[in-house]
Amino acid sequence: MISSSLNHLLCVYPAFCEKWYGIGFISGKFNQLKCKIMKIISRKAHGYLDYLVGILLIASPWLFNFYAGGAESWLPIILGAGTILYSLFTNYELGMIKLMDMRTHLVMDFAAGAFLALSPWIFGFADMVFVPHLVIGLGEILVAIMTNPKPVSQEDLLH
Incomplete structure (x- = not known):
């Protein structure tokens, strides 16, 4: 629950998406942090x-x-x-x-x-x-x- 909430919060801010994507963050629970927001605008x-x-x-x-x-x-x-x-x-x-x-x-x-x-x-x-x-x-x-x-x-x- 916390992981998905943190994921959603961080991914709202565009710079965090790429910076933290796939990188361990805080502890093992956050190792698979992924952005869910689709980047559909070129x-x-x-x-x-x-x-x-x-x-x-x-x-x-x-x-x-x-x-x-x-x-x-x-x-x-x-x-x-x-x-x-x-x-x-x-x-x-x-x-x-x-x-x-x-x-x-x-x-x-x-x-x-x-x-x-x-x-x-x-x-x-x-x-x-x-x-x-x-x-x-x-x-x-x-x-x-x-x-x-x-x-x-x-x-x-x-x-």
């Missing part, structure tokens, strides 16, 4: 999602009619611009400058999604609006968790 697909979500976040105060000039409006705008910016600097198929590795990018996506999802309660505007922040934030977390950080090789495509 890096290239993730790149397209990054830029789309960045644009969606920037436009969301007007798209979902909640622009009021406060934190509820500026947080998604800033996080959207940040997503586009760090995506341009990521070493993946749609990055331009390629300074940041994919694992760091996924950690940033996860953190930004969690922050966005919790922001209505952190900053006290949940009584005004919370659904777009929560839904987009949880979506970012899911995409980060389900993205394969490794590039797809030509050999993988043939099998």
